[in-house]
Amino acid sequence: MSPDYRVIIGDSRRMSEVTDESVHLTVTSPPYPMVSIWDDSFAEASAPSYHDMHEYLNETWREVRRALIPGGIACINIGDATRTSNGVFHLYPNHSRIIENFEKLGFVTLPYVLWKKPTNRPHYKGKGAFLGSGFLPPNAYVTLDMEYILIFRKGAPRSFPPKDPRRYESKFTKKERDEWFSQVWKVPGVRQDMEGLERRVAAFPEEIPRRLIRMFSILGDVVLDPFLGSGTTLKLAMDLDRKFVGYEKLPQLADVIRRRAESNHRQVEFLEQRPVIKELVG
């Protein structure tokens, strides 16, 4: 029997440790294509293009489809990107590419959430929003201050026996329903004031996986995060009495994840996967 909490230090493009149709919900935030802090994640292909980066993520999305039960749900947190190459400005709408790719895999796309990060700053990271023109029209750009939480279902909705007690024990309140099932969420981002690796991870705030796990799974379900980072989804799966399996490619993050899980005093099995499979890329 599998332990309730498993972390695999390895590559989620091959999740051989997860059996077919054994996961009820995926909650994850992948590296964002064309956002420079994530370039290293995609660096196995030399000078990877926007297309290559999404092909890299597709390997994992295919595995997510295999691992989910029929009616299982995948929630993907992603932001769009802007980049100037050779003097040419370009918007990279990662959210629409991921929707297209999930549709190609046969998922049903459900209405998504716009995660608005409240900010007092008039422009993004102090640059980019008002490029070159200050208060003068027409050459300023709109700030990318929204992220997306895309929601997909594998086939038809899950069915349950009548009055399933685990489902009834998992119910949300009217206030929670009204807030969570509206399209814009105003949730402050996490202060990225950690050092080194922990800072690099770009953790999402606990409120995001907390809501998604409560909305789209029931007590005792198995939650998967194929891009675990600092382990936020693992922590919330523990808090909310769900089981968990997750993958993180960087071995240096194992201790960060371990520390995150320790607060719950639950047993987590850490496995080392075989080395990254290079021939998958390029």
Ligand SMILES: C[S@@+](CC[C@H](N)C(=O)[O-])C[C@H]1O[C@@H](n2cnc3c(N)ncnc32)[C@H](O)[C@@H]1O
């Ligand atoms: C945006 S971060 C996830 C942050 C996470 N939601 C948190 O709250 O800490 C993406 C993570 O995916 C990892 N990663 C990238 N490619 C991977 C792969 N193929 N398999 C497993 N992990 C991968 C990166 O090392 C990084 O830690």
